[in-house]
Amino acid sequence: MSKESSAPLLKWRSPVGISPVQSFLRLFHAAPIVLILLAIVAWSSWYTVPSDSVAVLQRFGKYQAEIPPGLHFKIPLGVDVATILPVKRQLKQEFGFYTDNATNPDQYSDTPEEESPMVTGDLNAALLEWVVQYRISEPTKYLFAVREPGQTLRDVSESVMREAVGDRTVDEVLTIGRQEIEAEALILMQQLATRYEMGVSIDQVQLKNINPPAPVQDSFNEVNQAQQEKERLINEARRDYNRVIPLAEGEKDQRIREAEGYRLKRINEAEGDVARFNAVLTEYQKAPEVTQRRLYIETLQTILPDVQNKVVVDENMQGILPLLNLNRQLPQPTSQEASQ
């Protein structure tokens, strides 16, 4: 802001009619201020729209146009107002928890712990954390149809999530029904967003942590443990079964095979015996008496040498008892068989 550059202004302003000295002095002081003001005006008549956004331009409050990304001109001094909306960016709202460094002011609430408790359809309680992904789809509606669309979306989301959870059992909420809840909440939110003309489109509803309330947590864990225990008991019983039954099957086979061996042995032996018998029989039939007598004598010859007590009595002798030493051998088998 040098004096030289303000010279044309001096000439232009001087005909106003105050004495030249006075006006010179005044403008000498005023010039920098005027220049600064002009610079601000010039500066504020340009604006850039980032590539992920559009700007909504209002002139004297009236909607003019949606301005695409780029550098644009507007009438300064509050005549034109451009509101920049990140329409291509996916925005996120968190419920029941929060992550730091959020740029979207609607991303989390100050009291996330109040958002998560819910009552389920079997009158139990559960704590939910979830995320809603959305996009500004219609900038004019987003700006002009609803005041505070972000906060409205938060309320809608909480309401809808409780509606979905309220129709489900605690087990569905905690485990098996998660996807269903996400899908239902998404549909309900989309419907409400359309009905409220909020100018947003809901892309996704994701459930994060779902927990039973802290005092109940232990008993839920107990159920899991009991489930494991059940498996363990059954497995142990199966182990016992598997240890015993296949062994018994094997032993069964073993005994059957042994019996088969016995059968084979019996038959073979019988056949052997018979073969021998038949052979001898053939010879016997050729000379029966001699053979029989020979066999008899041979047999006695085999037996008798080993017998320690042998008594030979005369055929006319009547009592043989005195000859026997009964004290020595009490259970005395009197071999009457030998006398044929």
Add this chain to the structure above:
Amino acid sequence: MNRFLLIVAALVAYLLFNAFYTVGEAQQVILTQFGKPVGEPKTEAGLKMKLPFIQTVNRIDKRVLEWDGSPSDMPTKDKLYISVDLFARWRIIDPMAYFLRMRDERSALSRLDDILGSETRNAVAKHELIEIVRTTKDRIPLKDPILLENAEATKGEDSTPIGSLVPIRKGREQVEQEIFKAAAEKVKVFGIELLDIRFKRINYNDSVQPKIFERMISERRQIAERFRSEGNGEAARIRGNMTRDLNRIQSEAYRKVEEIRGEGDAKAAEIYANAYNQSPAAAKFYEFTRTMDAYKSIVTQDSTVVLSTDSDLFKYLKEAGSPSTTQ
């Protein structure tokens, strides 16, 4: 003189500046003249003119507005204290009536507080908790196949089986509608249109919570207990199967073994019989040889054998005999 002109010009400029005002897209404007509304409300957005200084601009929002109630505790029909948090959408459709009755939004919101608060209390007191919690009347819940295979057998405290939903007659949406209808009528006179209301949060009151938790714990314990007894039962069944199968296998083995052995014995007997029975001579010879064999094992070392001299073997011990007398 110049100074005077300058002041006049400044005044004119100020007047002109004051004669214009803008109406935003989201706004409607009521002009007042010394506090009294003048003309129709301006609902079109853009640059407008008015009498400077004399007329004042009162901006009223045209958008859908939010009323977010603060959570308040109230009893349900089944005497459960719950904390209910509601929100409502509303907008100003008759700005003149609104302006005359309300002047500003703060008083409108507090009026909504009163009306919606009392209607909510009425509606909640008329319904049981479950009517506010649930929405879909005939929904059949998914059941965890592992967790609840015998769920019908296990009843909760209110004789509702664990894992099923408490039945309802109306449901959340209808209760919301009741509140909405009652309140919508009452706010109409303020130039306000109530668009809808929804329950945002319904929670157990702090005093009720421990009881609910106790019930949940006892329910879980039931389930856990059932798992354990199912485990023990199934294990016992498996062990029973084991004993049964073991007995079956062993007895089958016994039967089979005896059959086979019998078969062997029978076959052997048949073979012997066939051989020994082939002729009377064979039978006689068999009897003889078999007897001889038997002697070998019957007469042992410690037997006492008494032999008469008329036996075949010792008959020659007494006399040689004549060849004619043999036999």
